[in-house]
Structures are given as C-alpha cells and as structure tokens.
Amino acid sequence: MSDVILNANRRKILLASAAAGATTVSPFAINFLSAQTPTIKIGFPVPLTGAFGVEAQDQVRAAELAIKEFNDAGGFNGRMAELVVRDDKLNPGEAATRTLELIEKDKVNFIVGSLSAAVQLSINNVTKDRKIIFNSISQSDAINEVKDFSKYTFHEALNPHMTAGAVGRYAFAKYGKKVVFLTADYAYGHEMVRGFQTAGKPMGIEVLADIRHPIGAADYSSFLPRIQALKPDVLCLCNFGRDLLNSVKQATDFGLKSTTKLVAPVLLYTSRVAGGAEAFDGVVGGTSYYWRLEDTVPSAKVLNDRYRKAYAGAVPSDYGALGYAGVKSVLTAVKNAGSVDTDKVIDAMRKLKYDFYKGAQYYRECDHQSVQSVLIVESKSKDMKDKNDVFNIVSVEAAGEARLRSCAELGHKA
Amino acid sequence: MDINLFLLQLVTGLALGSVFVLLALGLSLIFGMLTVVNFAHGAYFMVGASIGAYLYGLTGQFWLSVVIVPIAVGVMGLLTERFLVRPLYGRGIDYPLLLTFGLSYVLVECVRIVFGIDGLQMGTPASLRGAVNIGVGQFPLYRLFLIVATALIVVALWLVIEKTRFGLIIRAGARDPEIVRILGVDISKVWLIVFAIGTGIAGLSGILAAPIRAVNPEMGIPVLAESFVVTVIGGMGSLVGAVVAGLLVGVVYSLTSLYAPDYAEMSIFALMALVLLVRPQGLFGRAGLMS
Numbered sequence: 001m002s003d004v005i006l007n008a009n010r011r012k013i014l015l016a017s018a019a020a021g022a023t024t025v026s027p028f029a030i031n032f033l034s035a036q037t038p039t040i041k042i043g044f045p046v047p048l049t050g051a052f053g054v055e056a057q058d059q060v061r062a063a064e065l066a067i068k069e070f071n072d073a074g075g076f077n078g079r080m081a082e083l084v085v086r087d088d089k090l091n092p093g094e095a096a097t098r099t100l101e102l103i104e105k106d107k108v109n110f111i112v113g114s115l116s117a118a119v120q121l122s123i124n125n126v127t128k129d130r131k132i133i134f135n136s137i138s139q140s141d142a143i144n145e146v147k148d149f150s151k152y153t154f155h156e157a158l159n160p161h162m163t164a165g166a167v168g169r170y171a172f173a174k175y176g177k178k179v180v181f182l183t184a185d186y187a188y189g190h191e192m193v194r195g196f197q198t199a200g201k202p203m204g205i206e207v208l209a210d211i212r213h214p215i216g217a218a219d220y221s222s223f224l225p226r227i228q229a230l231k232p233d234v235l236c237l238c239n240f241g242r243d244l245l246n247s248v249k250q251a252t253d254f255g256l257k258s259t260t261k262l263v264a265p266v267l268l269y270t271s272r273v274a275g276g277a278e279a280f281d282g283v284v285g286g287t288s289y290y291w292r293l294e295d296t297v298p299s300a301k302v303l304n305d306r307y308r309k310a311y312a313g314a315v316p317s318d319y320g321a322l323g324y325a326g327v328k329s330v331l332t333a334v335k336n337a338g339s340v341d342t343d344k345v346i347d348a349m350r351k352l353k354y355d356f357y358k359g360a361q362y363y364r365e366c367d368h369q370s371v372q373s374v375l376i377v378e379s380k381s382k383d384m385k386d387k388n389d390v391f392n393i394v395s396v397e398a399a400g401e402a403r404l405r406s407c408a409e410l411g412h413k414a
Numbered sequence: 415m416d417i418n419l420f421l422l423q424l425v426t427g428l429a430l431g432s433v434f435v436l437l438a439l440g441l442s443l444i445f446g447m448l449t450v451v452n453f454a455h456g457a458y459f460m461v462g463a464s465i466g467a468y469l470y471g472l473t474g475q476f477w478l479s480v481v482i483v484p485i486a487v488g489v490m491g492l493l494t495e496r497f498l499v500r501p502l503y504g505r506g507i508d509y510p511l512l513l514t515f516g517l518s519y520v521l522v523e524c525v526r527i528v529f530g531i532d533g534l535q536m537g538t539p540a541s542l543r544g545a546v547n548i549g550v551g552q553f554p555l556y557r558l559f560l561i562v563a564t565a566l567i568v569v570a571l572w573l574v575i576e577k578t579r580f581g582l583i584i585r586a587g588a589r590d591p592e593i594v595r596i597l598g599v600d601i602s603k604v605w606l607i608v609f610a611i612g613t614g615i616a617g618l619s620g621i622l623a624a625p626i627r628a629v630n631p632e633m634g635i636p637v638l639a640e641s642f643v644v645t646v647i648g649g650m651g652s653l654v655g656a657v658v659a660g661l662l663v664g665v666v667y668s669l670t671s672l673y674a675p676d677y678a679e680m681s682i683f684a685l686m687a688l689v690l691l692v693r694p695q696g697l698f699g700r701a702g703l704m705s
Contacts, residue, residue, distance in 0.1 A: 051632070054532040185676075214679045218627050218636055221430055221557065222671035222678065225422040228551060242533075245628045253538065253554035253626060255545030275628070276535040 039082040040075075040340055042067070042327055043102030043111040045123060050090035051216075051241055052115050054270050059115065059137065059323030060085055062316050065306060066327040076334050083327070084108055090115070092122035099126045109340050112156075112326040114138045115319060117187045124153055133342055133349075135330055137322040139163065139266065141191045144367040144404075146411030151346055154368040156326040158288050160188070161405055164195025164238075164265040166374035166397040167286040172203050175261040176233025181210040182223060182247060184239035189215075192238040192265040208232050213239070213247075220247045224254045237264045244268075245275040252279050267377055269317040272390045277381035280390075284378045288322060289358050290391050291315035293375065303357040315388050325356045360399060366407035373399045418550040423672045424665060425548065429557035431664020432564035436619035437641035438648060438656035439571065444612035446651030447588050448605050450499060450510040456638030457518035458613045460631065462487045462620025464525050467536035467629040476539035479621050487617025488610040495609035500602070518634070525631045533630030542625075556625055563622060567615070568657055575653070584608060588651070643682050647689045649699020659697060 044063055046056040063083055071080045084106050088095035095114065102108045103126070111127050111134045114120035120136040120143060127134035128150040135154040142148050143155050172179070179200065183189040193210060200207075208230045211223050227235060235256065237247050244264055251262060267285025294301035303324065307316045316324065329352060334340055337348035353362045361372045377391035384390065397403065437459065444452050465486055466479040473479075498517065502509040538556050545552040575581035587594045587604055595601045620634075627633060644663050648655025663682050670681035689697060 049531075211675045213675070216636065217679075218633065219430055219433075221426050221554075221626075222423070222668040223675060225419055225426055225551065226672055228422075229416075229419045242628045242630065249628070250554075250626055253545065253556060255552045255554070270532070274532050274535065276537055278537050 037079050039080050040331070040334060041082050041084050041106060041108040041110075042330065043084050043086065043099065043106065043108035044113045044323075044327075045086045045088040045095050045098045045102065045111070045119075046113045046323075047090035047115050047119070048085075048087040052090060054274070055241075055268065055317065055319040056115050058270070058317045058320035059113070061311060062307065062320035062322075062324035063112065063327045065303075065310055066324045066331065068310070069306070069328070070331045076331075076340075079340075081331055088114065088119055088123075090119060092116075092118050095119045096122045096126050099123045100130075103127075103130050103132055108132075110135070110330050110345070112137065112323070112330060117142070117191070121148055124148055124150075127152055131342060133330065133345060135326045137319065137326040139188065139191075141194075141405075142187070144369050144410050149367055149410075149412070151368075152342070154329075154349060154363060154370075156329065156370050157322050158286075158372070158374060159369065159404075160191035160195045160265065161198065162195075162374055162403050163286040163288075164192045164236075165199040165403060167263060167265050167284070167376060168196040168199035168205075168236075169203070169397070170376045170395050171234050171236075171261060171263045171284055172200050172205050175263075177203065177205045178208055178231070178233045179205050179236060180208050180227050180230055180232040180234075180260075181236045181238055182220070182227070183210060183212050184215045184217075184243050185212040186215050188240055189238045193236070195265065196236055196238070213243075215239075216243065218246060220250045221254070224251060224256065227251075227260075228254060228256060232260050235260050235262050237262060239264075240266065241268065241271060245271050245279070248283055249275065249279040252281075257282060267379065267391070268319070269390065270319075272379055273388075277379070277384075277390070280379035281381040282379065284376065284394070287318045287375050287377055287391075288372070289316070289318045290375055290377050290393060291388065292391065292393055293358060297357075297359050299355045299357050299359070321357050325354075325358075325361075328356050329354060364401060364404065364407075366412040367410055369404060371399050371401055371404065373397060374403075419672070420669075421550040422548075422553065423668050425550070425553060425561075426557070427665035427668030428661060429560050429664070430668055431661035432560045433619060433623050434640060434644045434663050435564050435657050435660030436567065436615060436622070437637060438644040438660050439568070439653060440612040440615035440619070441641050441645050442648070442651055442653055442656040443615070444609055445645070446653070447584060447608045448499075448503075448510075449507060449651075450514070450609070451507065452612065453511055453515040453638065454494070454518040454521060455514075455613075455616050455641060456634030456636075457521035458487055458491065458616035458634075459620040459623070459637050460634030461490065461521055461525060462617025463536075463624040463627075463629045463633060464529050464534060464620075464631070465617075466621030467534035467624050468529060470536060470539075470624075471534065476542075476625075480618070483621040484614040484618040487620075488614030490617075491613025492606060492610040494613070495606050499609065500605075518638075522631045522634070529631075531631060533628055533633075536624040536629050538625040554626075560622060560626075567618070571615075571653070580604075580607075640682070643686050646696055647686050649696030651700070652696065652698035655696055655698030 046059050048056050067081045067083050086098040114123050114136050115138045117140045120138045133152050135156050137156050139157050141159045141161050181193050183193050262283045264285035272280050291304050294304050333345045333348035337344040361370050374397040376395040378394045441455050462483045466483045469479045499510050542556045542559050546555050591601050644659045648659030671678040
C-alpha cells in the first residue's frame with residue numbers, strides 16, 4: 001500500500017518538475033507526447049548478464065541503430081519506434097516472465113531477441129500463446145520444427161543445420177575425413193554434431209569419437225591426450241563462447257594444431273577478440289556475419305559505417321548484426337504493411353526480400369527461417385589491418401533452401 | 415588402450431591435480447587454523463587471475479605477475495580477516511561462512527566493474543609455450559611447469575610450518591588456541607597472517623591457472639566447488655590431505671575421462687561420497703573439528 005502512495009508522490013514530483021522545466025527533455029515529456037501518437041514498441045529480451053553478456057550488449061547496440069534509422073527516416077506515419085530492453089539472464093524461466101511482462105505491462109507490439117537455444121524456445125512459447133510476432137536472433141534447429149513453430153515465429157539467425165553443414169562441407173573436403181567431436185552436452189552441441197554428420201555422411205567422413213563434456217567446463221586437458229592419440233584430420237569443437245575459448249586454448253597448448261585442424265561451427269567475433277590471436281590462430285569456423293564482408297557486399301559497408309559513426313569506430317559483431325537485422329525486418333514489414341496489426345505484419349514479413357547487411361535474404365514460407373549465406377572464416381594472427389581485423393573470409397556458402405532441412409522433414413505440410 | 419596413452423593421461427591428471435592442490439592448501443590452512451570455511455576462496459582465485467592477466471597485458475612480464483599477485487591478494491585477505499571475519503570469532507561456524515559467501519559476490523561484482531564482464535586476455539608466457547615430448551607423447555610445457563611450481567610451493571609451505579618458529583605457533587594454535595594464548599602468543603596476529611597466506615595462495619593459483627583457462631569474473635565459481643570436494647576428501651584442515659586428495663582427484667578425473675568421459679564430472683563426487691562413507695572426517699582429517 002505504502003508503495004502505491006510513494007509512487008503517486010513520485011509522480012506528482014515528476015509532474016511538477018516537468019511543468020517547471022518545460023524546455024528540458026525529461027522521459028516524462030516523451031511519454032506525454034506518445035499519448036497522442038503511440039510509439040511502436042519492440043520488446044528485446046537478451047542475456048545482458050551471464051556468460052553471453054558481451055554478445056547481448058552488442059545485440060542491443062546494433063538494434064538501437066535499426067531503431068534510430070527508422071525514426072530518422074520519419075518513422076511510420078510519424079509514429080516512432082522504441083526498443084524496450086530486458087535482461088533474460090540466460091534463463092528460460094526468467095525470459096518467459098520478462099516476455100510476458102513486456103507484452104502485458106509494456107504493451108510491446110513485437111518481440112525480437114534471445115541468445116540461447118533454450119531461452120528462445122521459452123520466449124517463443126509465450127509469444128505463440130499471446131499471438132505476438134517473435135523474431136529470434138539466436139541459433140536453433142528446434143524452432144523451425146513443427147512442434148515449436150507457429151505463424152508468429154520468425155527465425156532471423158542461422159540454425160545449426162545450416163552453420164555446421166556449411167563448415168563441415170568446407171572443412172572435410174579441405175582437411176580430411178577422419179573426424180573427432182568435442183561436444184558440450186546440451187541442445188546446442190547435439191544439434192551442431194547432427195549438422196556436421198548430415199553434411200559429412202555423403203562425403204564419407206569417419207567419426208573416430210564424439211566426446212561429451214559438461215557445459216561450462218573449465219579444463220579440457222583430460223580429453224586431449226586421447227584426441228591426440230586418435231590423430232584426427234579435423235577436430236570439431238561443438239561448444240560455445242567461453243567453452244570454445246577454453247578448449248581451443250588448451251588444445252593449442254597440447255600441440256594438437258600440428259596434426260589436426262581445429263574447427264568450430266560458430267566462431268564468434270567476440271570470442272576471438274577475448275581469446276586473442278595466439279590461441280585462435282588457424283581455427284576455422286562458421287558465422288552469420290563478419291565486418292570484412294564490406295569488401296564485397298555494399299550493404300555490409302553501409303551498416304559498418306553507420307555503426308562506426310554511432311559507436312566510436314567499433315564494428316558490429318555477428319550477433320550484433322543479427323540484432324540489427326531482426327529489428328529492421330520487423331520495422332520494414334510494418335512500413336510495407338502500412339499497419340502494426342500482427343497479421344498484416346506477418347504477411348509483409350513473409351513477402352519480404354531484403355538485403356540489410358549481408359546480401360539477399362528472405363523468410364522461407366513453411367518455417368519462417370531466414371534463408372541466407374553462411375560465412376566460413378579462419379582466425380589469423382598475421383597481416384591484420386587493425387585490431388578488429390581478426391578473420392579471413394575463406395569461403396561463403398550462398399543462400400539457398402537446399403541448405404535447409406526440407407519442410408517435410410520438419411513436419412510442415414507442403 | 416596402449417600404455418603410453420595411459421601414462422600421458424596420468425601426467426595430465428597430475429597437472430590438473432596441481433591446481434586442485436594449490437586451491438585446497440589455502441582453504442585447508444584457513445580452516446585448520448581459524449575454523450573459518452572460506453566461501454570467498456574461488457573469488458580470490460578469480461581476483462588473482464584477473465589482476466595477474468591485467469598486469470601481464472600491461473607489462474608482458476609473467477614472472478612479475480607471479481610475484482605481485484599473491485602479495486596483492488594476500489593484502490586483501492589481511493583486510494578481510496581484520497575487518498570482516500574477526501568480529502565474528504566466537505560465534506557459530508556459519509557466521510563467517512555466510513560472510514565469505516556474500517563477500518564472494520561482492521568481489522565478482524567489483525571485478526566486473528573494474529575489468530569488465532567479457533574477461534581478460536591471457537596468453538601462455540613465451541618461455542613456457544608449446545608442447546614437449548615427455549617420452550610417452552607430447553605434453554604442454556606450461557602444465558609441466560605447473561606440476562613443478564606446485565611441488566615447490568608445497569615444499570616451501572612445509573618448511574615454514576615444520577621448521578620455523580612461526581610454523582610451530584601455527585601448529586600449536588591449530589591444536590589449542592587457548593593454551594597458545596596463555597603462553598603469551600598474540601594468536602589474533604597469527605590468525606591474521608594465516609588468513610593472508612591462505613588467500614595469497616588462492617591468488618597465486620589464480621595467476622598460475624590463468625594461461626590455461628579463460629579469465630573472467632565467473633571463473634571462480636566452479637573452482638570453489640572443486641576445491642571443497644578436494645578438502646573434504648583430504649580432510650578439512652589437513653595440509654597433507656590437501657596435497658594427496660588434490661592429486662588423487664586430478665588423476666581420477668583424468669582417467670575417468672579416458673575410459674568413460676560422460677562420467678568424468680561425476681567421478682570426483684562419487685569419490686567424495688565413497689570417502690565420506692568409509693572415513694567421514696576425510697583421508698587425513700581429525701574427527702570433530704566442525705563441531
């Protein structure tokens with residue numbers, strides 16, 4: 001009860017101060033304005049705290065850029081867009097609560113976000129139920145499948161099948177067919193292994209071992225002598241973030257690189273920057289985006305230049321660029337649809353052919369998976385232009401539905 | 415399974431165990447003397463690694479970090495004992511436990527503020543880089559160094575405790591603080607120094623582990639659980655126990671990884687359960703210390 005009174009008092013004070021300083025821009029003034037032309041709100045649940053905090057913060061930075069572009073261009077009939085960021089703490093339960101809050105309390109029009117296979121499924125459950133569009137910007141295979149899919153579900157990010165598939169096709173052809181997996185024992189790791197194996201089977205790969213480690217393990221040394229003795233051509237590290245960093249660092253110490261090519265399905269820009277040139281040298285992996293794409297793709301150059309200007313010369317990371325594209329595609333669909341009505345925006349998104357930052361993309365009809373290219377990058381320690389220049393793009397697997405699991409395979413009716 | 419691989423796995427286990435030994439030594443020293451269960455131990459480990467990695471990035475001098483870090487973290491331990499832990503002596507064992515538990519969160523948050531949430535870069539020092547052939551296969555030079563460094567630290571600590579006057583007071587104080595006090599020794603000063611040494615060793619193990627692990631604010635959390643497993647197996651408060659159990663846990667983990675990798679994580683807890691069933695006070699522990 002006292003809380004309510006306190007709040008009421010605070011409101012009075014705010015009101016008074018807003019009235020007193022009519023020229024100063026207070027958040028209250030903006031709210032007052034928006035009472036007439038309500039803003040288009042995009043809820044953005046991402047794991048600001050937790051192991052992927054660095055990536056999540058870049059998702060926010062790049063998403064804010066998409067919002068700013070939209071508003072600078074006059075918004076939609078004068079309606080401005082607003083990003084409502086929430087911390088999902090990398091926890092599916094927390095994410096569900098925050099998402100529900102965003103919908104019920106903050107009255108957001110759309111949800112974009114997440115950075116975890118499990119968390120996005122939990123957000124998707126809520127948005128499905130509440131009939132709100134959710135554009136996921138995190139890797140997952142399950143979200144494409146008929147069990148979790150709904151017409152409100154869009155998937156801007158790559159999925160493990162595409163990513164591991166592209167990396168596998170590149171690495172097995174180039175480095176050899178004898179393969180060992182070192183896999184984090186949860187959905188992400190399992191989906192990645194499956195992606196590699198599906199791609200590798202027709203190529204005739206021989207899997208010498210699939211070693212599972214608990215997620216978040218700090219020491220991998222006890223797995224490494226065995227891998228060393230097996231002498232594989234390729235070691236696939238199917239783990240993410242800090243797990244990848246630790247295992248790469250330790251495999252390097254064991255001298256594994258002299259006999260074996262280290263390969264990661266997802267090689268993050270942020271991991272590489274945190275881990276340093278020495279540990280990651282020569283590691284090959286997949287990614288949705290790397291800023292040097294600007295050398296060949298004009299839209300990448302545009303995004304990078306805007307990002308550099310907004311954030312003191314920094315370049316967008318892979319997950320950052322996904323945050324940008326995830327928000328931008330929803331806002332573009334709003335303009336195309338001429339409405340914020342969910343069903344109309346869904347139709348507009350399904351019709352969207354876009355090139356926001358990495359070349360042509362579109363959402364596939366049956367599962368709303370964004371069909372897009374996969375970049376294969378190799379980490380380098382020499383010939384670096386500047387401190388951001390950490391990878392060489394060694395191959396780009398062009399966008400194509402043939403690289404996705406078929407609609408029938410996912411359980412969708414044709 | 416060929417014998418070379420088995421032996422290589424054994425050496426890997428010893429290197430792994432070395433980090434456990436260092437961690438458990440600090441924890442056991444503090445508990446054996448002060449009966450303080452230090453839940454901030456993992457945090458001090460993390461602080462040591464962070465300061466060390468920062469210094470290394472700044473100066474490129476690994477050995478300088480190895481000297482400065484234990485002193486810096488030891489001083490933090492000194493302040494912790496004097497101003498936070500000391501007021502709680504004479505109360506239940508859970509008071510300092512809860513205090514240090516809370517302190518660990520504060521330390522993690524401080525490191526996040528000072529060094530950022532994304533962690534620090536830490537490479538292997540140039541002189542210890544690469545792998546060498548140890549007769550049974552290639553083994554990282556740095557991990558060999560880790561085994562040797564741990565052995566040296568253990569010997570140094572043993573000499574201090576067994577051969578010096580100060581060590582005599584520590585041993586006596588652990589047995590019966592009342593008598594020591596009656597004999598005219600300022601026991602609170604001894605406790606202060608022991609706490610500082612314990613945390614200093616935690617910091618030292620942090621900087622020593624930094625080149626082979628990712629340095630970030632959360633790195634101390636799993637480490638705390640592991641070091642408690644080791645101390646419980648070895649016996650709370652027993653330094654011999656810390657050394658034996660540390661190496662044992664490393665080897666058990668490593669060999670389980672070889673034959674049944676899925677059970678590696680569980681194996682050390684199974685070992686702990688087994689030891690507790692047979693010897694509740696741990697392999698080298700004295701019964702009744704907790705009561």
